[in-house]
Amino acid sequence: MTLVARTLALFLLVLALTAGVAALSDWPRARLLPEGAAALTVTFTHSGARVAECRRLTQAEMARLPPNMRRPDACPRGRVALWLELDLDGAPLLRESLPPTGLSGDGPSQIYRRIALPAREHVIAVRLRDSRRSEGFDHTAEHRVALSPGQNLVVDFRASTGFIIR
Amino acid sequence: MGGLRRLLARCFDAVERPIDRLVGPSLNPFAHLGALGFFHFWIVAVSGIYLFIFFDTGIERAYESVEYLTLAHWYHAGVMRSLHRYASDLMVVFALTHLLREFARDRYRGTRWFSWFTGMPVLWLLFISGITGYWLVWDALAQYVAIISSELLDRLGIFGEPIARNFVSTGTLTSRFFTLLVFLHVAVPLFLLFLMWVHILRISRPKVNPPRALAGTSLGALLVVSLFRPALSQGPANLARLPADIGLDWFYLPLYPLADAVSHDAVWGILVVATVVIGAMPWLPPLRRAPAAVVDLAHCNGCARCAEDCPYEAIRLVPRTDGLPFPTEAKVNPSLCVSCGICVGSCPSSTPFRRTEELHTGIDLPELSLRSLRERAHAISAGLEGPTRIMVLGCERGAAGARKSTDTLMVPCVGMIPPPLIDYILSRDLADAVLLAGCAESDCYHRLGIDWTRQRIARERDPYLRSRVPRDRLRTLWASRFERGRLEAALDAARREIPPLGQKGGAP
Ligand code: HEM
Ligand code: SF4
Ligand code: SF4
Numbered sequence: 001m002t003l004v005a006r007t008l009a010l011f012l013l014v015l016a017l018t019a020g021v022a023a024l025s026d027w028p029r030a031r032l033l034p035e036g037a038a039a040l041t042v043t044f045t046h047s048g049a050r051v052a053e054c055r056r057l058t059q060a061e062m063a064r065l066p067p068n069m070r071r072p073d074a075c076p077r078g079r080v081a082l083w084l085e086l087d088l089d090g091a092p093l094l095r096e097s098l099p100p101t102g103l104s105g106d107g108p109s110q111i112y113r114r115i116a117l118p119a120r121e122h123v124i125a126v127r128l129r130d131s132r133r134s135e136g137f138d139h140t141a142e143h144r145v146a147l148s149p150g151q152n153l154v155v156d157f158r159a160s161t162g163f164i165i166r
Numbered sequence: 167m168g169g170l171r172r173l174l175a176r177c178f179d180a181v182e183r184p185i186d187r188l189v190g191p192s193l194n195p196f197a198h199l200g201a202l203g204f205f206h207f208w209i210v211a212v213s214g215i216y217l218f219i220f221f222d223t224g225i226e227r228a229y230e231s232v233e234y235l236t237l238a239h240w241y242h243a244g245v246m247r248s249l250h251r252y253a254s255d256l257m258v259v260f261a262l263t264h265l266l267r268e269f270a271r272d273r274y275r276g277t278r279w280f281s282w283f284t285g286m287p288v289l290w291l292l293f294i295s296g297i298t299g300y301w302l303v304w305d306a307l308a309q310y311v312a313i314i315s316s317e318l319l320d321r322l323g324i325f326g327e328p329i330a331r332n333f334v335s336t337g338t339l340t341s342r343f344f345t346l347l348v349f350l351h352v353a354v355p356l357f358l359l360f361l362m363w364v365h366i367l368r369i370s371r372p373k374v375n376p377p378r379a380l381a382g383t384s385l386g387a388l389l390v391v392s393l394f395r396p397a398l399s400q401g402p403a404n405l406a407r408l409p410a411d412i413g414l415d416w417f418y419l420p421l422y423p424l425a426d427a428v429s430h431d432a433v434w435g436i437l438v439v440a441t442v443v444i445g446a447m448p449w450l451p452p453l454r455r456a457p458a459a460v461v462d463l464a465h466c467n468g469c470a471r472c473a474e475d476c477p478y479e480a481i482r483l484v485p486r487t488d489g490l491p492f493p494t495e496a497k498v499n500p501s502l503c504v505s506c507g508i509c510v511g512s513c514p515s516s517t518p519f520r521r522t523e524e525l526h527t528g529i530d531l532p533e534l535s536l537r538s539l540r541e542r543a544h545a546i547s548a549g550l551e552g553p554t555r556i557m558v559l560g561c562e563r564g565a566a567g568a569r570k571s572t573d574t575l576m577v578p579c580v581g582m583i584p585p586p587l588i589d590y591i592l593s594r595d596l597a598d599a600v601l602l603a604g605c606a607e608s609d610c611y612h613r614l615g616i617d618w619t620r621q622r623i624a625r626e627r628d629p630y631l632r633s634r635v636p637r638d639r640l641r642t643l644w645a646s647r648f649e650r651g652r653l654e655a656a657l658d659a660a661r662r663e664i665p666p667l668g669q670k671g672g673a674p
Contacts, residue, residue, distance in 0.1 A: 007379055010189040014380075015387040017195075021255045022248075022391045026400075026413030030423045032310055033410040041334045045327045101326075112320065112328040114313075150410045154334050 038119040038147035042086060044157035047108040048100065048130040051078040077106040083129040084111065085137075086155070089122055119149040126155055126163055139163060167450065174270035179648040183606065191607035191644070193380050199264035200366070201376040205384065206253040206260065207359065213250040214355070217243065221302070225344040228304040229402045236398060248392030251415075254296050256388075258417040261289060269447070271611060276455050277368070277478055277504050279448035284365045286445050291358040296418035298351040304344070307412050309333065309403035314422045321430045334405060368502065370479045371614065456578075457532040458500035459507070463487070465515040466528035468494035471628055472509035475581070477614045478502050481509060481529075496529055506612040507531050507582030511622075514629050516584035518543075527584075534577070539587065542575050547596035549573070553666045556657055557597035559583050563611040565645035565653040566603040580604040581615030585622050585631035592639055592667075599639045599664045603653055607644035616644060639664060 033039055054075040062070050079100040086094035094113065101107035123144050127137040141163035145153060156164040182196045195202060220243050222231035235243035265285060268274050274282035300311045316330040332340045366372040375381070400412055414422070425433045443450075459480070473481040473496060480502035483494040496509075510516055515528040518540045525537040546557055549572055558574040560566020566574050577583060580602055588600055602619065610616040621627035623640070631640075641660055645652040 006189050006193065007383065010193050010379065011383040011386060013185070013189065014195065014383045015390060017259075018252060018256065018384075018387040018391045019395070021259060021417070022252050022395050022397075024416045025251060025255050025397070026307075026415060028414070028416075029411055030310075030414040031411050032313070032408050032426060037410070039408045043328065043331045043334060045331070108327070110328055112317070112330050114317075150407045152334065152406060152408045 033116050033150065036119055036149045037116045038149060038151045038153065040088075040115045040117050040124070040153050040155065041113065042084075042094065042115075042126075042155040043112040044155075045108045045110045046082065046128075046130065046157055046159060048080040048082050049132050050076055051080055051105075051132070052076045077104050079106055079109070080130070080132055082109045083137075085127045087123075087125040088117070090125075117147060117153075119147045119151065121146045124153070124155070124165065126165075128157065128163070141165060167447075171270055171272055174266060176648060178267055178270050179606070179646050182608065183646065183649065186606065186608055193377055194608040195376075195380060196263075196267065197608035198373060198376040198380060199260045199267060201373040202380070202384065203257055203260045203264065204362065204374045205376050205381055206257045207355075207362065209253040209385070209388065210250055210257065211355070211359075213246040213253070216246045217250060223345065223348045225304060225341040228302060228344070229399065232303050232305075232399055236396065240396065244396050245389070245392045248395075248397040249388055250299075251397040252388055252391060254299065255415065255417040257292060258296070261285075261292060265289070265444075271609070272453075273611070275448045275453035277480075277502050280368045281365055282448050283445060284361060286441060288358065288361050288365055290441075291354055291361060293418060295351065295355045295358055296415070298347050298354060300415065300418065301347050302344075302351055303399055304403050305399040306401045306403060306409035307399075307414070309405070310409040310412050310414075311419065311422070312403075313408070314425050318425060318430050318433060321434060368479055369613075370477055456505040456534070458503035458505060459498050459509055459529050459531055461496045461498060461529050462526055463490070463495055465513075465526050466492075466495050467514075468492040468496065469514060470494070470496075471512040471514065472496055472529050475508050475512040475614065475618055476503075477506065477508060477612050478504055480504075498529070504612070505531055505533070506579045506615070507534065507577060508579055508612060508615055508618065510536060511582045511584050512618065512629065513584070516629075517586040518584075518590040519586060531578075531582075534582075536584070536587075539575065539577070540590070543587070543591055543596055546573060546575055547591075550597055552661060554598045554661050554664050555666070556599045556601055556660050556664075557591055558601045558603055558653075558657070559588070560603040561605055561611070561615070563647065564603055564605040565643070565647060565649050568647040569650050569653055574603075579610075579612040579615035581612060581618045583619070585629050585635075588640060589632050589635045592635060595667055598667045599641065599660050601656060601660060602640070602642045603656075604642070604644050606646040606649070609646065639667075 054073040056072055057074055081100065082098040084094060084096045084098060085092065096111065098109035098111050100109050121144065123142065125142045126140065128139040129137050131138050139162045143165040147153060154166055158164060178196070182194060185194050185196065191197065217235065220231055220235040220239070222228055236247055237244070268282065297311060297315060301308050312333045313330065316333055319325065320328045320330050329343070332343055366374065421433045421436065468483060468486065470483050473483055480499050482497050482499070484497045486492055486495050509529045510527060510531060513528040516536055518525060518536065525540060527536045530536055543557070550557060556573065558566055558571070559580065560574045560576055561580045562576050562578055566576065583602070591597055591600055604616050604619065605611050607616060618627060622629060623631045625631065625633070641656065643653060643656045
């Protein structure tokens with residue numbers, strides 16, 4: 001074969017490879033959600049109550065501390081685990097205990113869940129316990145929403161405002 | 167492992183040999199996979215710098231700026247974007263094919279562990295570079311990449327709070343995180359280049375540039391594809407929605423759908439197991455290696471030819487230690503030597519014509535000395551038949567190694583054969599003709615053996631084949647283990663075409 005023919009053959013070979021690679025750079029398509037589905041993302045970070053009440057120190061105990069560390073209260077570092085319940089259309093969807101983070105259990109509890117839902121009207125009820133009690137809830141919210149396909153409904157929580165669903 | 171290697175080697179051979187014939191062995195892309203990796207890195211680097219001029223590094227305007235350069239400036243910046251994407255994708259193709267091919271050719275154990283092992287972080291950084299790149303466009307695909315990547319990172323539990331949270335609401339952290347990504351997409355590729363350099367540190371004369379015709383056609387093909395099928399964005403990221411249906415880059419993101427469909431831990435499992443297994447492969451099982459080459463100072467004059475020809479940087483020249491009147495001597499680093507014997511072929515002392523009972527050379531293989539080669543040549547000669555007796559000097563990695571015949575003087579690499587040995591065989595009438603049979607032309611197992619052999623025969627590289635050697639009695643064949651038929655055909659042709667030498671005789 002002549003040099004020109006060889007070079008042409010090489011060009012066609014490389015062109016076929018490059019075209020194939022370009023095609024696979026955005027095809028076949030992938031789905032993050034099933035056809036026609038919407039999503040519910042539950043995510044927040046929040047510290048529960050301390051594991052025990054703070055305690056007032058006695059005069060004698062205060063006197064024993066170095067002067068720069070004298071504070072009237074002694075507080076345990078640990079935090080309680082949160083208890084989260086989420087009902088979708090009246091049926092339970094999440095029942096989770098969220099332990100505190102950190103080596104000594106003093107960091108905030110965290111959650112991140114992404115769940116696919118059919119895109120239609122839903123009632124979402126959330127309840128959170130962040131205190132030391134063992135029954136009942138400290139924060140609740142209920143939300144009726146019509147989800148469109150692809151929509152991502154976020155359930156967030158802030159200590160100052162409670163649940164935020166949007 | 168051995169069976170898998172042989173199967174893969176057969177597959178590569180079935181694809182590569184026809185391409186050898188189509189475009190010529192010197193231009194076969196398979197022979198230049200590492201060099202093509204480097205070449206495409208430079209294309210990605212140059213196009214990336216160009217794109218950076220137009221790119222707005224803030225998360226609010228990033229998408230718009232990419233749309234602007236892709237659509238309004240399609241004829242230069244848009245083409246650059248396509249070059250940037252497609253050359254990056256090709257890098258993955260070349261790197262993975264290169265990995266498979268080095269495995270198939272069993273070029274990853276022993277001394278080569280270094281290149282193999284450093285290939286792993288190269289691969290990781292390549293993928294991280296590509297993934298951060300897709301993130302910067304801040305389109306629907308970027309959002310998908312952001313969600314799955316951050317979910318994957320959160321599984322590691324090294325971040326204070328889930329970073330995936332950043333990508334569900336327009337949090338303030340998102341834009342800081344974005345700035346970090348812009349930085350990473352510059353820093354990681356720079357580090358990648360550094361590791362690519364480390365990767366080839368132990369290879370002498372690494373091929374880091376493809377031949378000009380291959381480079382030219384590759385760039386031409388990239389330009390054509392970029393013009394006809396430009397890389398486009400997939401609509402702006404929208405944190406109120408999930409990117410439900412996206413066009414995925416299957417080179418950089420093949421595991422992302424798996425994270426979503428199976429689990430994030432499955433993806434980490436695959437990555438960890440693959441990294442550990444591939445990283446450990448040079449020792450699973452380790453290569454049994456013949457003893458390293460040994461220098462015989464009495465016959466070494468420090469000419470440095472062996473050091474220049476060794477493909478593994480295993481020989482250094484050091485100040486003379488034995489008092490002979492030469493400034494330097496050769497010194498072998500046994501941990502780098504693979505016993506290919508190429509140095510024996512390049513040493514000017516390697517001449518079988520010496521009459522000494524003990525034939526010595528400057529550098530020799532303990533298990534396959536020049537002396538034993540000469541003895542073998544005599545033994546083979548005694549068994550040769552026919553009007554035209556042909557002795558095959560064959561590389562054990564090529565067709566001759568697969569054929570294993572009694573007419574063959576087997577060497578680890580054709581580069582081990584000192585030109586005077588050919589002269590010796592023909593002038594002492596040990597055979598009527600010599601057939602040098604090496605690996606496939608584009609795939610020399612020891613990388614440089616074929617090149618050096620050809621240059622020695624053509625009298626372009628020391629040691630020259632003496633001009634008195636009748637060139638019509640010397641033939642060369644470059645054929646892989648799977649091409650024994652070509653070797654037989656070459657032998658038949660030589661028997662037909664080369665007349666017998668005539669007289670008999672000759673002793674060492
Ligand atoms: C972008 C990625 C990569 C580039 C640009 C690259 C480049 C190169 C180059 C230029 C060579 C020298 C080839 C020659 O001169 O014949 C080489 C050799 C080698 N590469 Fe890579 N490489 C890459 C990835 C990898 C990976 C992922 C692996 C395997 C894990 C790998 C394993 C090897 C081995 C074992 C050799 C030595 C071959 C020998 O000694 O004969 N490389 N590479
Ligand atoms: S045998 Fe091969 S690897 Fe060893 S020193 Fe000689 S040329 Fe280098
Ligand atoms: S080629 Fe031979 S003579 Fe020259 S340095 Fe090497 S061993 Fe010594």
